[in-house]
Amino acid sequence: MFSKFLSLEWKQFKRSSYWQKSVILNIFLVLLALYFLVSFLVLGFFLYPLLEKQFPDQDPLKIVNGFILYWLLFDLVFRYLMQKLPALKSKPLLSMPIKKKYLIHYILGKSVFSFFNIFAMFAVIPFGIVLIMHNYSVGSVLAWVFSLLCLVLTLNFVNFLINKSNHFFIGIAILLLTTLSLDYFNVIDFKSISATIFNSIYANPLSILAPVTLLIGSYYLNFKDLKSKLFVDGAVSKNLKDVNTSDLSWTNRFGEMSTFLKNDMRLIWRNKRPKMVFIMSFIFLFYGMMFYTNTKYMNMPAMLVFVSVFITGMFTMNFGQFIPAWDSSYYGMLMSQNIKYRKYLESKWFLMTAMTLVLLILSIPYAYFGWNIIMLLFAGAIFNIGFSSLFILFAGSFNRKRIDLDRSAFANYQGTSATQFLMIIPIMLFPMLIFYLANRFFGFNYGVLALTIVGTIGIVFKNYFMTKIEKLYIKNKYKQISAFNETS
């Protein structure tokens, strides 16, 4: 039975559109995974000698034990955000003569081979080997490694149980923050609690029964949970809440554009992925703190240009890079409707411009760090409005990847292709280069002026550029319609 599932799985994997992603993106993802694997491996092998050198009078294992609870909590948060629930397309199998038990064991068993568990293994096992090489008792080290792996897998299963609701996540995040701060202010010493627990596992190998029990318990709970849900209606019918409809008729003042503006606002607010893009652009306002508080960067004006373009252009870049793919699921309808392409593009431009201005206004408190910062932020915003947004609309005409709006926003590369990488590079590097040259030869103010001029040229000749962009979209229309129709 399992071999049949495996062969189904293999076909799904081999034939998935995943491999039809651009080569560059695949290479990038593979490199990223390799990078993490190597990092964890290096961590596992070199943690011991490093700690030994740094704290010669302490036992490295005990130091590590002090941090394990934190590591597990962080791990859970990461998993919550990134790890996808394992899925076997179960609906077609439910009516087949297959015992549900097998299906569930298979789904759960498969999740053990998630990257998150493998990464942990890559750190824990080498560390254990190093311990044994340093004459720690073999039996105890094995017990220690084994319990950690059990706990990692427990987290794996716990994550599936709590991943269904945001409340748990907020709870864990609060727990993590409070323990960190309580520890920081020396109210409660969580490090020593953690150390006590894991030292005792090392000292008394029989206590591995505890993590094993946790693992079995979490597996059993998942099994029960899945078993109760493995019905067609559980998988199919979602919990439907009444939706909030808002009038948005105030947008009517923007004329013909308002039709699309209303749609875009609803698009952003009612779909996970664009909503995340929207929220992230506000969170990244704080990105400035990392640079403005650091004197090293404060003396590198070209770097500050990067920050100002980035902060004010976060929405333009992240939302804009997927125009018109956001509308891909109904693109054919839009194209056969009574629509002027120009108005459609103008409304996207307007949205990006409005958000750039909002982000600029919100970043004004950075004036605290000096007049130069504010000048750069304004120049960056003008550059984004005049150059980035038009450039991104231009590049968008090469988008050929569909986006399903309903999928999650984290670690979702759907719709990403080489186009996205190619379009972000000039938007980030071009302003730095302009500024760098002008600053180098004429001084800071001229650098700011140069950025402003480039942006202003874009704004003044917007209609000219828009006409060109519009032609490009019309030229690419058929290709885009057929590409967006390819469901993955």
Next chain:
Amino acid sequence: MIQTTNLSKEYGQATVLNIEKLDIPKGQSLGLVGNNGAGKTTYFNLLLDLIQPTTGFIKNNDIQVDQSEEWKPFTAAFIDETFLIGYLTPEEYFYFIGELRGENKADIDTFLEQFSEIFNDEILGKKKYLRDLSKGNQKKAGIVAAMIGSPEVIILDEPFANLDPTTQIRLKKILKALTNNKQVTVLISSHDLGHVTEVCERIVVLEKGNIIKDIKTSPETLKELEAHFTL
């Protein structure tokens, strides 16, 4: 109203559509019939300029559809669910289409009143997104949206599929009323020979991309078609 000349569509070696000539006069209701892969949807997609013809062209009210977009104001279509915007409520979708066709909210509200029978209290005021409606209700919303703004050409791909019997009968009534005054040209495709002969005054049978029958509907048409499709 719609002239098709030397139209063909090829994908690689395969010819999926090849129509030498098809003229549809204003106010006619035309039914396209044919087995899977006959080229019905391909023809509609060409008519809506969603795909490019390999050869030939279609003129809609003397406007060549792949050259100019001026046919869009008087043409409306519902091909499949991808014509719906999933994250809108039905009302919002109707208003959206209405705005594109120059109708305001009040116009749309009045317009929708005549469909209350079809909607059967399952579509309006339900506070649900289109993506959460059942297939049949999605179809109803799409068909009604295609009638917004009094278009002169209405294209419906398989309008009867997925609809419940009551709605099928009501839809037939509406389609007949539409073409009664000979102002609106209606093109529908269907696998249901009964429905299509009842609604359409002319039936075109496609097979592997070619027109093999072009019949003016008469009481014998249904028999003739059934005989044709019985192999």
